Amino acid sequence: MARETIFQGRVVDLGLETVTLPNGKEVTLEVIRHPGAAAVVPLHDDGTVTLIHQYRHAGGGMHYEIPAGLLEPGETPQHSAARELAEEVQLQGEHYRHLITLHTTPGFTSEQIHIYAATGLSAAEGQPDDDEVITVVRLPGAEALRMVRDGEITDAKTVCGLLMALGYSAAGGT
Amino acid sequence: MARETIFQGRVVDLGLETVTLPNGKEVTLEVIRHPGAAAVVPLHDDGTVTLIHQYRHAGGGMHYEIPAGLLEPGETPQHSAARELAEEVQLQGEHYRHLITLHTTPGFTSEQIHIYAATGLSAAEGQPDDDEVITVVRLPGAEALRMVRDGEITDAKTVCGLLMALGYSAAGGT
Numbered sequence: 001m002a003r004e005t006i007f008q009g010r011v012v013d014l015g016l017e018t019v020t021l022p023n024g025k026e027v028t029l030e031v032i033r034h035p036g037a038a039a040v041v042p043l044h045d046d047g048t049v050t051l052i053h054q055y056r057h058a059g060g061g062m063h064y065e066i067p068a069g070l071l072e073p074g075e076t077p078q079h080s081a082a083r084e085l086a087e088e089v090q091l092q093g094e095h096y097r098h099l100i101t102l103h104t105t106p107g108f109t110s111e112q113i114h115i116y117a118a119t120g121l122s123a124a125e126g127q128p129d130d131d132e133v134i135t136v137v138r139l140p141g142a143e144a145l146r147m148v149r150d151g152e153i154t155d156a157k158t159v160c161g162l163l164m165a166l167g168y169s170a171a172g173g174t
Numbered sequence: 175m176a177r178e179t180i181f182q183g184r185v186v187d188l189g190l191e192t193v194t195l196p197n198g199k200e201v202t203l204e205v206i207r208h209p210g211a212a213a214v215v216p217l218h219d220d221g222t223v224t225l226i227h228q229y230r231h232a233g234g235g236m237h238y239e240i241p242a243g244l245l246e247p248g249e250t251p252q253h254s255a256a257r258e259l260a261e262e263v264q265l266q267g268e269h270y271r272h273l274i275t276l277h278t279t280p281g282f283t284s285e286q287i288h289i290y291a292a293t294g295l296s297a298a299e300g301q302p303d304d305d306e307v308i309t310v311v312r313l314p315g316a317e318a319l320r321m322v323r324d325g326e327i328t329d330a331k332t333v334c335g336l337l338m339a340l341g342y343s344a345a346g347g348t
Contacts (some may be wrong), residue, residue, distance in 0.1 A: 006180070006181045006188075007180045007181060007188060007204075009190075009204040010204065011204050012188060012204040012206070012282055013282065014180075014181060014186060014188055016183075017231065019231050019233075021229060021305065021307050022229050022307050023307050025304065025305065027305050029186050029231050029232065030181075030183040030186040031231065031232045032186070032206070032232070049301065055189065055195060056277075056280040056281060057193050057195075057203055057205065057281055057310050058203065058205045058280055058281060058282050058284055059277045059280025059281070059284065060205070060277075060280075060284060063277065063280055065280075100325065100328070100333065101328055102328055102329070102330045102333060103230075103233045103234075103237065103328050103329050103330065104278045104279040104330050105278040105279060105283070105285060105330065105331075106230040106232055106233025106234075106237055106239075106329055107185065107230060107232060107233070108185050108186055108206075109232055109233050109279070110232055110233065110234060111279060112328075115266075126269065130199065131195065131199065131201050133195050133196050133197050134275070140327050147275070148267070151274065151275065153279050154274070154275055154276055154277050154286075155280055156276045156277065156278050156279065156331070156334060157279075157328040157330070159274065159276060159334050160330060160333050160334055160337070163334070163337040163338075163342055164342070167342055168337055168338070168341055169343045
């Protein structure tokens with residue numbers, strides 16, 4: 001594989017990669033190399049979940065999301081998830097369960113996000129980065145699922161995390 | 175908002191955007207502007223679903239995915255979904271139901287993907303683009319959900335589409 005780097009920034013590492021496909025055809029693809037990320041669904045004993053309501057410029061406005069962030073060098077994904085849980089919503093979990101690892105958009109980025117459920121939650125010290133504009137919200141799991149169904153939660157990692165953690169029954173079936 | 179364009183390619187339109195956050199802080203962000211995409215879960219009357227097994231260089235190998243593609247100029251999302259259904263798996267649907275519209279990764283891209291369920295399926299004419307290496311697979315819905323649970327399906331739009339279309343009960347609860 002040949003790679004021509006176009007731009008290396010804080011999050012985005014864009015290159016043109018020339019590869020031979022399994023069918024023998026040679027193509028040049030725009031590829032964003034990404035360090036990976038971790039996210040966590042904070043599940044309280046009373047059936048509520050904690051989300052953040054966060055301004056996302058690229059995403060066009062405010063989004064409800066589970067706590068998440070980039071993997072830092074040397075961190076395991078679960079450690080990253082625990083760090084974000086403390087920084088973004090000031091919680092720590094006693095137990096972590098891996099729910100799923102997603103490719104967010106495999107057509108143009110290598111980004112993978114490792115999603116956990118955290119239980120046995122208690123208060124922790126932490127604060128968001130100063131470029132994060134975050135409000136913490138805690139709501140019943142059933143209400144979070146309603147917000148997914150009604151299009152109020154649209155962030156892919158959050159939708160997948162909530163559906164995997166809380167279960168989901170298709171309304172009306174097919 | 176000020177934008178400095180870094181690169182405009184076939185899929186990726188990367189710029190540095192300087193914006194004022196709701197908290198008054200000014201930041202420069204790396205943003206991929208994206209035309210949007212559509213995807214469709216093909217649900218057969220016998221409870222099976224049709225997926226594609228596709229080589230994704232950026233995503234590191236082969237992925238099971240629902241049919242999907244970029245919105246073309248002038249197309250509605252549902253029209254794009256129907257076009258991809260014909261091109262990628264040679265099917266047409268009698269009924270379309272909007273399941274969810276996702277932001278794939280709102281931290282750095284504007285990409286939104288509109289996901290539908292198609293029912294009343296029958297054969298259609300169509301063929302993939304010549305840079306797409308695709309195998310069509312048809313399998314029971316329960317098997318597709320097992321593959322999500324077991325980490326064999328990791329593409330975010332596909333995970334969300336299958337969970338929303340087929341329903342999902344969290345194994346073991348929390």
